[in-house]
Amino acid sequence: MKLRPILGYSAAGATLLVALLTPFLLMGLFSKGVAALPLHVDEVYSGGPTGRAIPMGAYSIDVHRPVYPHFLQSEKPFIQLDWTPVSALPQHVSDAVDIDGDGQPDIRVSFDVPRDPKAPLSVNVESLNPRYQAMSNVGKNQFSRLIVRVNYDKDHAKDNVNDDAIVVRVPLAKP
Amino acid sequence: MATDARILPLAVRPAPRGILRSLLLTLPMLIWSLLMMVYRPGASPDPVSRISGLLTALFMTALFFMMMRTHNTYRWRRIFFVSLGILFPIGFIHNLYVMRGSMGIPIEEMIAGRTPFCFMPIPLLILPAALTRTLVFPGSIAGGMAGMVGIWLALTLVMGKGWCSYACFFGGIEEGVAAIPPRAKIRKLDPRLRYLPWAVLLAMVLLSLALFEPAYCMWLCPFKAVSEYVAARSTIGLIQNVIFVLLFAGLVIALPFLTKKRTQCSWFCPFGAFQSIFNKISIFEVKIDQSRCKPCLICQNACPNLSLSKESVARGETLLSCMKCGACVDACPRGAVIWHIKGTEIAWKPERARLMFLYGAWALAVMFGGTIIAQGIAVILHVVV
Numbered sequence: 001m002k003l004r005p006i007l008g009y010s011a012a013g014a015t016l017l018v019a020l021l022t023p024f025l026l027m028g029l030f031s032k033g034v035a036a037l038p039l040h041v042d043e044v045y046s047g048g049p050t051g052r053a054i055p056m057g058a059y060s061i062d063v064h065r066p067v068y069p070h071f072l073q074s075e076k077p078f079i080q081l082d083w084t085p086v087s088a089l090p091q092h093v094s095d096a097v098d099i100d101g102d103g104q105p106d107i108r109v110s111f112d113v114p115r116d117p118k119a120p121l122s123v124n125v126e127s128l129n130p131r132y133q134a135m136s137n138v139g140k141n142q143f144s145r146l147i148v149r150v151n152y153d154k155d156h157a158k159d160n161v162n163d164d165a166i167v168v169r170v171p172l173a174k175p
Numbered sequence: 176m177a178t179d180a181r182i183l184p185l186a187v188r189p190a191p192r193g194i195l196r197s198l199l200l201t202l203p204m205l206i207w208s209l210l211m212m213v214y215r216p217g218a219s220p221d222p223v224s225r226i227s228g229l230l231t232a233l234f235m236t237a238l239f240f241m242m243m244r245t246h247n248t249y250r251w252r253r254i255f256f257v258s259l260g261i262l263f264p265i266g267f268i269h270n271l272y273v274m275r276g277s278m279g280i281p282i283e284e285m286i287a288g289r290t291p292f293c294f295m296p297i298p299l300l301i302l303p304a305a306l307t308r309t310l311v312f313p314g315s316i317a318g319g320m321a322g323m324v325g326i327w328l329a330l331t332l333v334m335g336k337g338w339c340s341y342a343c344f345f346g347g348i349e350e351g352v353a354a355i356p357p358r359a360k361i362r363k364l365d366p367r368l369r370y371l372p373w374a375v376l377l378a379m380v381l382l383s384l385a386l387f388e389p390a391y392c393m394w395l396c397p398f399k400a401v402s403e404y405v406a407a408r409s410t411i412g413l414i415q416n417v418i419f420v421l422l423f424a425g426l427v428i429a430l431p432f433l434t435k436k437r438t439q440c441s442w443f444c445p446f447g448a449f450q451s452i453f454n455k456i457s458i459f460e461v462k463i464d465q466s467r468c469k470p471c472l473i474c475q476n477a478c479p480n481l482s483l484s485k486e487s488v489a490r491g492e493t494l495l496s497c498m499k500c501g502a503c504v505d506a507c508p509r510g511a512v513i514w515h516i517k518g519t520e521i522a523w524k525p526e527r528a529r530l531m532f533l534y535g536a537w538a539l540a541v542m543f544g545g546t547i548i549a550q551g552i553a554v555i556l557h558v559v560v
Binding site for chain 2: 004007008011012013015018019020022023027028029030031032033035037038039040041042045047069070071072074146150151167
C-alpha cells in the first residue's frame with residue numbers, strides 16, 4: 001500500500017476518534033480555549049468595565065468607564081451608571097452623581113422604581129456638566145441613551161438574593 | 176486502477192444488506208445514541224426528558240439502521256434533518272416564551288449578555304475580533320459563545336461542510352419544503368447564482384467590521400422569523416423584522432417549493448459559503464468515478480445545493496460547496512458518484528469511505544441535533560401529556 005492511502009485512512013480514523021471524543025473532551029477543550037482568548041464583548045452591549053462605585057447608603061451607583069463606539073457604529077458615546085441593588089432603592093430616585101470623581105456633581109438623575117420588575121421605566125437627566133447630555137423622559141430606544149432594569153446574574157440568583165440593577169446610559173456631549 | 180472484483184457492476188444498485196449484518200453495523204450507534212440521549216451525565220431526571228431522549232435515541236438508531244440496510248444515505252438523513260428543522264423552532268420558541276414571554280430580544284437581555292448565540296455569526300465575528308479583540312455580539316463569551324464555537328470546531332473537523340447536512344438546525348425547514356412537490360416548477364437555474372453566498376459573505380463580513388454589529392443577524396437572517404428577532408422598538412426594528420419574514424417566505428418556503436432545491440443555502444447563506452472552505456481540510460469527499468460516468472447529469476439534478484456542474488462532473492469532483500448529503504450518490508444509476516477518502520484510489524471500497532464518514536457524522540448528529548430533537552419532543556410531550 002502506498003503512503004497516500006495510508007495517510008488518508010489514518011486521517012479518516014483520526015476523524016472518527018475526534019467524533020467520539022467530542023462530547024467527552026474536545027468540545028469542552030475547544031470551548032475553554034475560545035473562552036481563554038483575550039476577547040471581550042463589544043462595550044456598546046456590555047456597557048464597559050466598572051470604574052468605581054459610589055456608596056449611597058443602602059444602595060450604590062456603579063460608574064462605568066465611558067464607551068466610545070467604533071468607526072461607523074450608529075450609537076453615540078455614552079457612560080453607563082448602575083443603581084444596585086434595586087430592592088434597596090426608594091420608590092423615587094433623584095441622585096446627583098459625580099461621574100468623574102472631582103467632588104462636583106455632573107448630572108442629576110431622576111426615575112421612579114416600580115414594584116413590578118416588568119413595568120416600563122423612564123428617566124430624566126439634568127446636565128450639570130456640559131460633557132454630559134440631558135435626557136427627558138427617555139425609555140429604551142437606543143443603546144447610548146436608555147434606562148432598563150437588568151438582572152445580570154439571573155441563572156445564579158436565589159430567592160433572597162437580588163442581582164437586579166437599574167441601568168442608565170447617558171450620552172456624552174461632543175467635545 | 177482497482178480490480179473489477181472490487182467495483183460494483185455497471186447499472187446495478189447494491190442489494191440490501193442482510194438484517195443481521197445491518198444490525199451489527201448499527202449496534203455501535205445504538206449504544207452511542209443511548210449514551211448521548213438517555214444515560215449521559217447531567218441528563219435531566221425529568222421523566223418527560225428521559226422519554227423524549229429515549230424516543231430520539233431510537234429514532235436516530237432506526238434511521239442509521241436503514242442507511243446500513245439500504246445503502247441509501249440521503250433519504251434517511253433527510254428524515255432526521257427535516258425533523259431537526261421542525262423541532263428546533265418548537266423547542267427554542269417555547270424556551271423563549273418561558274424565559275421572557277416573547278420571541279423578541281429585549282435590550283436589557285442584550286446588555287446582560289443573554290442573547291442566545293447560534294453558529295451563523297461566527298464568520299462575521301472573526302475580523303472585528305482579530306483587529307480589535309472585540310466580539311460584536313450581545314452575548315456572553317463563557318456562557319454561550321465559546322460553547323457554540325467549540326461545538327462548531329469539533330463538528331467541522333469531522334464533517335467539513337457536512338455541517339450543513341448533519342448539524343444545521345435551520346436547513347431542514349427548506350429541505351422539508353423542497354421535498355413536498357413531486358416535481359420542480361422552476362427547472363432552469365442560473366449557475367452563476369451559486370456564487371451569491373460568497374458575495375453575501377464578503378458583504379456581511381465587511382459590514383460587520385464597519386458597523387460593529389453582526390450585520391447578517393441584524394438585517395438579513397431569514398431564520399429570525401422562526402427563532403428570535405430584534406424587538407421592534409423603532410421603525411428600524413420593524414423594517415428589520417419585515418425583511419426577516421420576507422426572506423423566510425421567499426428563500427425558505429416559496430423558492431424551495433418551486434425549485435426543489437435548498438435555495439437559502441445555495442444562493443444566500445454566508446455561513447454556508449464560509450463552511451465550504453472547511454471542505455478543503457475535511458478528509459471525506461464525494462467524487463465521480465469517470466470510468467463509470469456516462470455522464471447523464473442525474474446527479475446534478477439531484478443535488479439540492481447546486482454543488483455539481485457539467486464541468487465539475489467532467490473533472491470527477493463536486494464543487495467546494497458540497498454538503499455531503501449523499502443525494503447525488505444515491506441518485507446515480509451507475510454507481511459512479513461515490514464517497515471517497517482523500518489520498519485513496521478512486522472507487523476503492525467506496526462503501527468503506529461512506530461508513531467511516533457516516534459513523535463520525537451520525538455520532539455527532541446524534542449528540543448535537545439529537546439533543547435539539549429531544550428538546551422539541553419534550554416540549555410537545557409537555558403540552559400534550
